[in-house]
Amino acid sequence: MRKLPLVFALATLLLGNALAADHHDKDKAAQDDRAPDAALVHPQASESEGSVSVQGKRIAYKAVAGTLVLHGKNEKENQPTVSMFYVAYFKKGVDAAKRPVTFIYNGGPGSASVWLHMGAFGPRRVVTRDDSHTPAAPYQLVNNDYSLLDASDLVFIDAPGTGFSRLIANDPDPAKRGEQLKERRKEIYSVDGDGHAFAQFITRFLSRYGRWNSPKYLFGESYGTTRSAVLANDLENEDSVDLNGVILLSQILNFDTSIDGPEQNPGVDLPYELALPTFAATAYYHHKLPQAPAELEPLLAQVEQFALGDYASALMAGSRLDAARKQAIAEKLHQYTGLPVDYLLKANLRVSGGMFEHELLDNTDDTTGRLDTRFAGPSLDPLSKEAQYDPQSSAISSAYIAAFNDYVRKDLKYGQDQTYHEYATDITDWDSRHDGHEGALNVMPDLAKAMKTNPDLKILLNGGYYDLATPFFAADYDMHHLPVPPALMNNISYAWYPSGHMVYAHEASLKRLHDNVARFIEQTDNVKP
Template identity: 75%
Template sequence: MRKLPLAAAVAALLLSTAVAADTSKKHDKEQPADAPDAALVKPQSSTSEGSVSVEGHSIGYKAVAGTLVLHGSGDKEHEPTVSMFYVAYLKKGAKASERPVTFIYNGGPGSATVWLHMGAFGPKRVVTADDTHTPAAPYQLVNNDYSLLDASDLVFIDAPGAGFSRLIADDKDPGKRAEQMKDREKAIYGVDGDGHAFAQFITEFLSKYGRWNSPKYLFGESYGTTRSAVVANILTNEDSVDLNGVILLSQILSFDNSIDGPESNPGVDQPYELALPTYAATAYYHHKLPAPPADLDTLLHEVEQFATGEYAQALMAGAQLDAARKQAVAEKLYQYTGLPAAYWVKANLRVSGGMFEHELQANDDTTTGRLDTRFSGPSLDPLGKESEYDPQSSAISSAYIAAFNDYVRKDLKFGDGQRYREYADIPHWDMSHQAPGSHEALQQSTNVMPDLAMAMKTDPNLKVFLNGGYYDLATTFYAAQYEMDHLPIPDSLRKNISYAWYPSGHMVYAHEPSLKKLHDNVARFIESTDNAKH
């Protein structure tokens, strides 16, 4: 189901017959069943071996499915707080100091990393329908021709409380355990606590596997991009860990730019302007434009100019906008989105993502997808104002969850007797954030642009690669571009940022041609920033 505000957008973020790989295995020991938290304070692991064919090249690897235990800070530095689950794929025969390592995670906040693992870069990939609902099991798990193992070792990390990651409350007294758990949730379930947990995990991993001198990368999707900005700054400026690159997929750094629930933040009209190109691309895809242009690129260029020009000026006018001008703008919005001019006028020229998803195909009682607007599904309430679920999420989630649960137990030999949680059970996510240079956490819509900027300024060699889908209404591509254009960095560092856009949605890799392009682009980025090769 589609969720709204957690600061409007957060809870709704992700949050995303073939030849199988050789799966010859060597196992250390099996993970014990879910047990009292006392069992979580000890790291666990299961090791296996396999190979994957990436675009015609075979790569042998060692896979480690396991946990690392995080601890508190200050006077609680010896107190275990989180058992974090990961799956690491390490290329066999590679020299650690010359082999890049990429830390990969989804968003949520509080999402497991099953999506990037089974859909994008792991050695196995689950097959799903391109823009329609994937039929029920059995699902097909195939060799991933576009695994990123050809370019880097991979570490897929589940957020605290998600997947097999668990918060630790190990006091023997039940009452004290409950209080301990509340303390853990308060400390970790928030922008800053989550960022420090991931940074601590990364430094522990570097020590455990001897990877301190390896080229290092972060790859975050959705809220994972928010996390990456925070983690990059922590690693660079608190842990003295310079990164070679930060790779962002479906970016959201400033939550004021989200098109989820912007009506709860009146006076801030940027989300409507920045979402308009995605509305236009979606209407073009579903053949809803009254006079469609020859190609998508032409349309997007024209709409971007209109969104930041005439449309932005009309919204800025507010109540001073006269009826004739409002009607003229509404007519243009109809040409670009397929929604009737009368609807735009009635909506005061401000249509949220949920409204657009509900209305674009309303004549067919059909709801348009949010994470990927190429998807559609039956409307739950044809008379409603906004969509009440996401057809794309409903279309593919079961395939990912089933495939991973089967794979992790049968191939990776981990998780017997445990429940794999798609999302953490988070009672409250603290969106306040203490940005670099601030004396306290700011009570405002989360904005981690200063964090990424600080990491780039204190490490002027840090490279950033932004990727996004044209059909993503959860984190719109034009908003991501806008954020990068407004990142508070000197002009000399602008060259350190590169971009790639895809004819896909939030989970770019759900569209196989885009997955290939994403793989090739990211592999090229890693190669160009790997100092062992230059």
């Protein structure tokens, strides 16, 4: 709210002038309140306090739920463009200058941070079933034994257009306001615009809360890892912000390796090879392998060797592959995926993610999950070629959204009479061009540049064996092909989990994820004891 002038503070003013000034100011305030998006141009903040017990140790914290306002660059620098929502948790009783701060966000693009907030590292965690549909409300919200508050202060950020974050169009003329919004979408809903928005948010946050000298970390999931590569480069080389670490969960840096729809890109067979270990893990989990081994990891090692060896060679042969060898490869694929040999031959040895999800449990007319293939649900159309929905997403989304909507209003005292958007509802077209380049998005050079210009930057890559949205072997492949000197490869560490895309949806994996990330921060925060 804008402050009214203290018209009666000056005794020398005539009463008539004072009343006139007061009347004029009230009229102007009323006009401001009627102006579109008037509230969005002012930062908001709601403070509360709480505590969380992390593995037996109580941590008292201050929480701030609010917004920071971003502005355009250059000639538009005075124009507000985005009201960006965040929830920050600050541990009480510590030296903030030495306390690490981790900026956390999900992906999409166009997803709010509710998943990592309520499922992984916030002080409260929603309880969902491990690999099946969570029953409808009431849902259980519990103390999060695996909150990352024991290692770092936390800032959960909702991307523009998601959660309570909103694009700003404040021109009083409706026609011009529509053009403003159109321009905002074009600018922000893009690889580069999104990265710049997050970079501006982070630098403004560091200033507002006096955290410029704190150890700093990025934690992104899914497209959030794509964002982290762009963001790390922007922060390092445009804003002179050296990061201590970048933590990647369910990584995708090079979209040429995606198993989603590779049939639309004939001649590029790498996605089939890199998804094969996830196919094998899924078949193992659902007891569909003809000869199942006792343990998963040794099987995956065999499949990885086959995928980059005989399988890759066969696919590379294309139409030159003779019938006998094609038959042999199909039979080997059957051993590793559980799919029928005839089906594999008809698919020309190339099975997309959607095809696999639909076909593995075809005998029961069930479809496996995509984000987490441990999940399964009834196929919407048993005769379809590919999966038509994701049973994992359907199984847990309602619990997360209901829990956060309740928590943010009751505990954080924010969002009354506002709508929390799980996904951005106004993204009609995401611009995937990066630095002016067309074609499949690849941000490996961004992460490589950030590492080269800050050779102390450390990377922690986390992934789940049952993730078919961003297969773990594809993430591993990309990271081992990062264009950096061999010495910088030593700055990268890896952790794999018997879970899916949302590793934290499996409680035992959440504990390991917490421990790995906390250890990573402790080893890289550069704070001397």
